[in-house]
Amino acid sequence: MxxxxxxxxxxxxxxxxxxxxxxxxxxxxxxxxxxxxxxxxxxxxxxxxxxxxxxxxxxxxxxxxxxxxxxxxxxxxxxxxxxxxxxxxxxxxxxxxxRTFAKKVIPNVDFLRALGIPNSFIELILFNFPEAIGQKHDQFREIVAEVKEMGFDPLKSTFVLAFHAPFGEGNKFLWAHCYETYTKWGWSKDDIYMAFKKHPHCMLLSETKISGVLSYLATKMGCESRIIARHPHLLFYSLEKRIIPRCSVVHLLSLKGLVKKDKSLNTILCPAVASSVEKLWFWKIAK
Structure with missing residues (x-):
């Protein structure tokens, strides 16, 4: 001591x-x-x-x-x-x-290199998702094969995210929980996999986050929840800081007949904060 x-x-x-x-x-x-x-x-x-x-x-x-x-x-x-x-x-x-570094990490890195995975992606995995690359080599090969079968290109960054999302430490539970949450909102298996392919980490969100965004967009904006499967990046925006403020502005504008009620959610939510579009909306209300 x-x-x-x-x-x-x-x-x-x-x-x-x-x-x-x-x-x-x-x-x-x-x-x-x-x-x-x-x-x-x-x-x-x-x-x-x-x-x-x-x-x-x-x-x-x-x-x-x-x-x-x-x-x-x-x-x-x-x-x-x-x-x-x-x-x-x-x-x-x-x-x-x-001590398993030489038995797991090195063979797995060598395997990724043999597939032609860019060094920048290998660096990303080692630094951000080391638990994903520290699995037994046979299991690791199976995971990589499964991700490729899902249609992810090893030469694109989404491959890394797809690799980590269902197979990182503790992520299998999150994946199953997200899958169940999306189905509760009426998403089909095809909807879920479409969203996953576009933004793999949509399968690592909490039930509170998913339901909060989908509930608001459905009840306040009249948006069918399945539409979000085509634009899963919208799930990652802050409900309090971006979604509610911007959608509230559009709702007021639509009541005044200044914008169409069915305005695209991408148009509403994707521009950067404090953009000229947002300022114009407020200017229209003031008039």
């Missing part, structure tokens, strides 16, 4: 370490802790407080060999995503530094 305190861990972090890895009480801090802390400080430039927090969250860092695992993994990642993003992964406490 004294060794952990000397290395800078707080009492709560020590308690977290002991709870997750009791064997640390029997280890020699000079051999177990210090080399790993020094590695992350010297190689990644991450502040000591962040390093200690990451180690406390994931003590498996302490089981890694600096020479045989941490340094090779760091160099591999740095060559793909750059030193700054590797440092960010360390601050996040990413599991990507674990």
């Amino acid at each position: 004294a060794g952990q305190k000397e290395n800078g861990f707080s009492k709560s972090q020590i308690a977290e370490l002991v709870q997750k890895r009791p064997s640390i009480l029997l280890s020699d801090p000079e051999k177990t802790l210090l080399p790993k802390i020094e590695f992350f400080l010297q190689w990644t430039g991450v502040a000591k407080a962040n390093v200690l927090r990451s180690i406390a969250r994931d003590p498996t860092f302490l089981t890694r060999s600096v020479e045989n695992q941490l340094i090779p993994i760091y160099n591999y990642l740095k060559d793909i995503i750059g030193a700054e993003k590797v440092a960010t992964l360390v601050r996040r406490g990413s599991w990507i530094f674990n």
